[in-house]
Every structure is written in structure tokens, then in C-alpha cells.
Amino acid sequence: MTKQTGVAPRLADVLAIVLGTEEIPLRLKAWDGSEAGPAGAPVLEFRSRRALRRMLWSPGQLGLSRAYVAGDVDAPGDVFASFAALSSTGKFAEPGPFRRPTVRELAAILKNAALLGAIGPNPAPPPEEAKLVRAGRRHTRKRDAAAISHHYDVGNDFYALVLGPSMVYSCAVWEDESTGLEAAQDAKIDLVCRKLGLQPGMRVLDVGCGWGSFALQAARNYGADVVGVTLSGEQATMAGKRVAEAGLTDRVAIRVQDYRDVDDGPFDAISSIGMSEHVGREQMPAYVARLHGLLRPGGRLLNHAISWNAGPTAPDPDSFIPRYVFPDGEMLGLAEMVGALEAGGLEVLDVEALRRHYALTLRAWVQNLEDHWSDAVQAVGEGRARVWRLYMAASALGFESGITGVNQILVQRPGGAEPPLRRTAWL
Template sequence: MTLARVFERLAGAGAPVEFAAYDGSRAGVPGAGIRFDVRSPYAVSYLVHSPGALGLARAYVTGMIDVSGDMYTALSTMQQVLGEVGPRDKMKIVGAVARDPLLRGAISRRLDPPPQEAPFSRLPSWLRHSKRRDAKAISHHYDVSNTFYEWVLGPSMAYTCACYPSEHATLEEAQYHKFDLVARKLGLKPGMRLLDVGCGWGGMVMHAAKEYGVKALGVTLSKQQAEWAQKAIADRGLSDLAEVRHLDYRDVTETGFDAVSSIGLTEHIGKANLPGYFSFLYGKLKPHGRMLNHTITRPDNIAPAIKQDGFINRYVFPDGELEGPGYVQSQMNDAGFEIRHQENLREHYARTLRGWCRNLDEHWDEAVAEVGEGTARVWKVYMAGCVLGFEQNWIQLHQTLGVKTDEQGRSDMPLRPDWGV
């Protein structure tokens, strides 16, 4: 049986995609906007030996499967046509190709994962979140290439959910609005001190310094981020107010900050460490100081917080753990914060990711030359898949604002929110 016939058995003869295989067989709709090309029999080995979407991802990252057309549309279409490839489907594949000597030989060989897969992501969960391992996990994802990130993220170099002030706002406008929204929620004023943990390329630090006259310290575990941020701070004449250090947040010794921002770090902390994390940040604040936590969440706490064999854990965010918004808020509350505001920016993240997908497509050839085709492919499928995730409410993005009250219980918060939308 040809691979095209296998595809038809899984997806149906009228699947709205074009399928072509190295053996010359074809299926689906000729000339469809989405085309899948299987270029090697070893692609089938990945599909058989790797669970679910991980096998497809491995075959795509290695170039054994090619996708022509918009990646978001391809994933969305295949989600409708195939759904999740389960054990029974894998048995269909095995049974259908067993009579082909070439494919039978390919299936009998278990291939090593592509080099883009973080090897330590397969280690036992109890080894997560030591300082050394956290540094490895952050470096795996963020120390790719600052040039690559400049192409994907755009001038803002903001690798977190933007906040769109209007339907037609650009990505850059939305990132500026996000940083300004955080600043207004924190009540920043000239002369205040801000600690920004997991600061990335320093976007929040520089915004607070430039727009609010705040003395801002940012810390990141990514050496490349810290180097880029320090140069950008100097180039913009902000060195008297802004600083970014290559440092674990747990090693910050200063205290007495007026505000703390955590934009996109909580996902890397781990469930077991959240109480200590929020307690640490609480201890860094003066009374009346505010903390804004901006983090990806999941809709509930029923499913596991991390998929050990998932594509995201293996290739993108090793050791990342997502919790429900209520759980995150409870941990903040138990650490001492009085919760004053929370909102979900789920749709905003889908828009943000679409902007990053467009940027990558526009710089595809340069990106491949800079980081290699395998890494570029990881990013292409990861970001398109995340668009689906936020649109379909598999994942969310919550901002939660807390305040440290004084001994008399005073918060010094306004009677009504004064930070706008």
C-alpha cells in the first residue's frame, strides 16, 4: 500500500489538502492551498515511535515532512481532518506499510531525536528548577540569536503578549501599550524603584525609565538578552536609570522596591516553587508596593501542568509549567499580596503570535541562514500552533495585580482603577 493510501485511510479521500510522497503516490485535492510532502520513509518511523504530535513535529523539524502554504491554516486543517493521531491510528499505519520492505525497515529503526530537542527535557521531573537546570532551560530557548529575535519580534524586542488598544493597532503599538499598561497598573512615578524579573531584552525596564523616570533593575538568565539590553540602554541614554543584569532572580540582594513586574517568568518557575517565588517578590517590596504578574495560564487545573512528551516541553520551553489563573492568584494571596485586579488577555496573545508568524515568514531565508533550518522550523510550527491554542482556549494569558499593605492594612490604592484599558 502506498503512503497516499495510508493518508486516505486516516484523513479520508476528500481531505482538503494535497498529499505527496517520495514514492510518487498522491492523495487529497490537487492544487490545494496546503500541501504535505513526505520526503523520506524515516518520517514514518517518527510517526510510529513518537507519541501524537511529537512524531509529526520531529519529522517536520528534520525536513522529512514538508508543509507548503500557511502553517496556521495547515495545522488548523489537519486538526479538523486528523485530530490527534492515537494508538489505533498508529496501528493502522504499521499494518498498512508492513508489506513494504523499505518502510518496514524504516519502522524497525528508532531514530534519535533532532538536535533541536533539549536533551535534559527528558530527565525526571524531580530534577527541575535547580538554578543550574533553570539556566540551561532559559539558555536553550532564549540564547538562540539576538538577530533572529529582532526579525521575529520586531523593534520592540518584546517576547510576551502585547495588548492591542484597538482593532487596527500594529504589533509595535500593542507592545508599547502593554508596557504602559503594566506601568500604570503599578502606579509608577518619577523617582520610584522597579524590579523587573525575567526582563528579557529590557523592554519594561527601558519603558519605565524613559516614560516614567523610574530607576529600574531587570534580571534575566539569558546572557545574550542581558548583553543586548545593556547596549540598548546605553544607546538610548538611559544608563543613569536602567540596568539589566545576567542574574537569577533569586540572587537579587536589593530590597525596598516600590514596584515589581514579572512579565512572562512565572511559566518557568514550576508549581512547587510558586509559594517561594511570590514570597520572595513580596519581600522585595516596600509597604504599598505593587506587583504585576503577567503569565500564560491554562483554563483549569485538571490536566497535568506539563506534558513531558509534548512538543513545547521538548523543543521550546523545557520544564515550563502552566497553572490555572485561580491557582496563581491563590499563591500570590497566600504570600501576602492583596489581589486588586485580574484580566485575561487571551485573544491579544493570538494576535501577537500572528504578528510574529508574519515577521518570521518575511525573514524566512535570513532566519534559516542565521539559526539553521531545523530551528527556524521549530519556531514556525510552535508559533502557529500557539495561535490555535489561544484562539481555542487551550491556554490563556492573565495579568494579576497585587499590593503589599502596611501594618494597618492600608493599600494606598485608588478607590477605582485609574490605569484605563
């Protein structure tokens, strides 16, 4: 038991219960100026009693996340170090849904909250929390559009600050740690084009086209005719502007359209880069069937998606990512994704794991955010900027630890030309 006096020692006791550990791996600073926890450890600052009240009403990841987004809790030093310490012990280190405190643990939290004057009504969630209805059927067209809008329609100016000139919002491919984000994103898009075997005049569908970066490069460098579809109006507006500025309106068409409504196939190739995480496990067979039907015989599909490496699990709706970042999103394991593609009649040609590459990409995005913090806050507000800082830094740590991965799976619809004998054809 810590011997320090003031608010911080009791906060440390509460945080230890929430984290499921005997000793907290952080140095806590409380609103009264007191401190507790190991000297020299990463710092977590509790700025008000409201932070503790949030933990009382939601004693787990959600309560801490709400406190951080609202500014009731801060990590004033190295955010990676602070978030790594939080996620390294006890309940936060366990894969799957967060384990709720026991009745005895809740009583201990309540006692400390009462002693610190933090008892009160449940504070309203920060406005950045997704307002999708929790009840009802997921992945209807209307609900998917709302989920996509929550994440992507936060402002193109903000994404430009975070992503940089490439405007690519998926894992880059790095030659080494010194490659640089723009070169790594260019290399990723070029790799996808080569895996798809793009040739002049080929008709390509880009599912979840984002701000049009893949479509532009496929048309400009490979002579492909590309249809890009997205559910984000802001993405489509910017993508269309970029296409016009590049003089490629005769080769690239950008649509606000659900992939389920695309009816002008067949396509010679399909790219799905960072999109299938929004589909969900139950809808995956329909997703594969739809893309299979849009491919000509012999056509290739490249599915680039984050994977859950810690074993099959349902998403916890009360964790940070579903509430603030990707409503209704769901990561599948690599085996699940490969199985779904094969069950849908597609032949697997290649699988490439890019886990370490996404950690480097996310760290570059966090650095962009930190370098342009005041502009980001001006663009979307401090709460939204804090959501993205927490999400990207914590995600980088997840990839570095191996809990999450990201994979490019190349498949082909049977029929037509045979694939190359060796994968050296696209390396």
C-alpha cells in the first residue's frame, strides 16, 4: 500500500482495481497536487473529480477513455509510454471483452470515490462518442452509412494534417524504418497494383476508395479505368477534386455508393483496402459473394484488412474503439478471412502479413498529429483530436505487441488466365 498522502494514493487504489493489478505501473498526479505510484514511471494526470466519477459509473476501459477524451485525464508526457503502461497489466492486457469489476471491487471503488467527494450523477459522455442506436440490426445500408460518416466525415482538413500529402488511410509498406511515410504509402499502392496484375485498359473497382489515392495511382501509372466507391460524402468530394486536378476524369469515377449496390460489373480486378473491417463477421459471406459476382473469371481481388490475432472474439460494445472510432466495426482473424474468401469460391494466390508496417505507419500518423496539434484542435475540436491520439497510439502498441495484425490476401475468381507460377511476378 502506498504511503503518500492526499488524493493520489486513493486514486492509485482505484486505478489498480480497474487495471486488475496489485501495483499501478504509472505515476499519478491528482487535482490537489499530490502524487502516487513509482517515481520515474509514465505520468497520468487526473485533473478533476469528474474523472473518478466516470470510472465509478463505467469502471473499465470506457470510463478511462471518456475521461481522457473529455480532458478529465491527461498523459502529459510520452503518450506511447503512458498508454503502454495502461495496457500492459491485468485486465487491459487480456484479449477479448473487458472483465467488469466484482461486487467487492466495485464497493472499494465506491468507498474511495465517497472519501474523495466524487459521488454524483453519471457525467454525460463526451460529444465525440458515437450516437448510433445500440439496439436493432447492424450493417443495414442506413446504419453502415451512419457508422462510416461518424469516422470519416470529421473533416478533410483534419485528415490531411494526420495522413500527410498521400491521403492514404491504411497500412503503408516500409522498406525500413527510415523510408518515410509518403514513400511507404506510394510503395503500398504500387504493390497492390502489381499484385492485381493491372494493365492498361483494365477495369478496376476500388471498394472503400477513401480520398482516391489508389484510384489515381492505378490510372496514372498503370492505365487502368477505375470506379471508386465510398459511403463518405466528404471523401468523395475531395477524391473527385483530386481526380479532376490530375486530369483523369476520363479514367476515374468516384461514387458515393454502397458496394452492395454496384451493378455495372464485371471488373478485371477489385481492391478492398481497409474496408472489410466495416463489414462484420455475419455479413462476410455476403461481402465475398458480392465481390465474386463483380469479378470476371480470372479476375483478382486484393483484400487488405486488419486482423485480430488473439483468437476469435465478439467486439465489446463498451470498449473505446466501437464507441468512439469504428462503430459496428469488427476484425476477423486471418484464418476466418481466408476461410470466408475460399468458401465464396475464390482461390487464394498469396497472403502477406504487414503487422510491423502498420505500427510504423501509426507512429508516423501520431507524429503528424503532434506536430500539427493546434491546427488539428482548431479543425475538429480538442475532444476529437484526443480521440485520434488515443486511438492511433494505442493501435500502434497493439500491432507492436502482436495482438493485432494486418494482411493482404490476394485471391482470384477461377477461370480465365492462370495466375503466375511464382509470387515473384509482383515482388
